[in-house]
Amino acid sequence: MEKWNQSSSDFILLGLFPQNQTGLLLLLLIIFIFSVALLENALMILLIHSESRLHTPMYFLLSHLSFMDILHISNIVPKMIADYLSGSRTISFAGCGFQIFLSLTLLGGECLLLAAMSYDRYVAICHPLRYPVLMRDNTSSLLAAGAWLVGILNSIVHTSFALHFPFCHSRAIDHFFCEVPAMLKLSCVDTSHYERGVYVSGIIFLLIPFSVISISYVQILLTVFQMQSSGARQKSLSTCSFHMVVVIMYYGPFIFTYMRPRSYHTPGQDKFLAIFYTILTPTLNPIIYSFRNKDVLAAMKNIIQNTFLNKK
Template identity: 80%
Template sequence: MGHKNQTSSSDFILLGLFSVSKTSLVFFSFIFIIFVMAVTENTLMILLIHRDSRLHTPMYFLLSHLSFMDILHISNIVPKMLTNFLSGSQTISFVGCGFQIFLSLILLGGECLLLAAMSYDRYVAICHPLRYPILVDDYVSVLMAGGAWLIGTLNSIVHTAYVLHFPFCGSRAIDHFFCEIPAMLKLSCVDTSCYERGVYVSGIIFLLIPFSMISASYVQILLTVLQMKSSEARKKSFSTCSFHMIVVIMYYGPFIFTYMRPKSYHTPGQDKFLAIFYTILTPSLNPVIYSFRNKDVLRAMKNIFKSSCLHKK
């Protein structure tokens, strides 16, 4: 009877990130604050880029897409996790779970490609400044952003269709805070090793190749920076590159470790901890690292605040 009760519904059960306790309430508040910060920061970034004509450059165009991806990504996961915690319900419908997987894979894959495009933009701007207007014009930036969305979507369609096609014969309890492929594969009662090889190939395309491109770009940037005569310019470039690489490692490192290991090596606690980095933390850090430390962005913020104050008067 218990087995029948578990499988009679098509709904899944998300075991979540934390149980109901005083400690969990503190953690819940922390996650909620990060969510609000991430959405606010990224929305502000998009508005600044849209309103200030001086930010209408390929670099900020790519940043606006990164911010939009981050808003969608964290909004796809955190609200459901928080409402489940508050309501005490842990269920998510089959369609809801499928949508989470679909949107999550679009945004995870698209962001990997977009970060590589942004590193290329910085490489050309610093290492080949005179050729920048030719190598990275508006058409190229639209092509890079559009390609990230399109390739991410195509990849997501294939993986979502495959994962939802697998039969789930036993427990439908996903030991995670959202529907993620490695956690769902553990519930399948058929051999998924062939599909796991496909995930590994996708990992090479979306994770290892972009990460290698980003690393190579920043190595070239640092070599160029070392040849600069101005010590202030060197210090500024080193600071910018180091912060960028920290965020990139925080995003790609856990992502690679999660998706490029065999199913048998996964543990729920480890997977949930790693997923926090690329689903919750980096969306809140990206605007700060890539944008709000930039003089052009700070100037744009000041101008908007001034104009809004004058408008009120």
């Protein structure tokens, strides 16, 4: 190992599962989840693109969320599967850098996009008469473009810094993908100044968007409770509850991973938390935000019927 460390610039990803029967069963579960996530999000994008009734700001933002989820889970899971099956766990310096860059771009962009989606729902429910003015088509486009752009700029900064640190000891990353906190543990220099920069990014991309989402849903619930229809109240409460569960599943582990000091990180805990915001939420997002919606279900039914009739 020492000889390899000194002569190679590649990294080793130690992975998520052990090389035994239990690990293989868990890998098959991940492959199933990965396939479901790809199918769900691709179907969501297809429905939004093809059905005119879904050409609204909310579904426009949802299509970007689905695209981000496809890219994010595809950035991590195929490499993890290939490493396990081949037994070769190496990843090049450039490959690791690309994985960090794309992961941070999508994580940061999705945080901002979820906040934009909560604002859209807040305006639609709390200020329905002003919705056409506040959420015009160009507004949703600007929100989506801003999420992508700010996520990319933030990712460029952090990727550059993370790869700039010297790795003097083992290059074995105890994780299933190249993630900044796991890589900082390999550095042999003081990274405390950079970690303070990570906290600042955490405030911008995690705490502020999470606060915006929480405030939006509190305002939505207050408005819903004033409705006279008990059925509408129950439906809105159920929808908000599901949305908040997914948001907490995404932001909670993300905040816990990126806003703790390096000394408090343990490999097992970091890998467990990363599963939530890299694998599980991309699978749950289409179900919670889209497939429980009657407009989406109606659009899906129309596409199936049209396809069936055309074949006839």
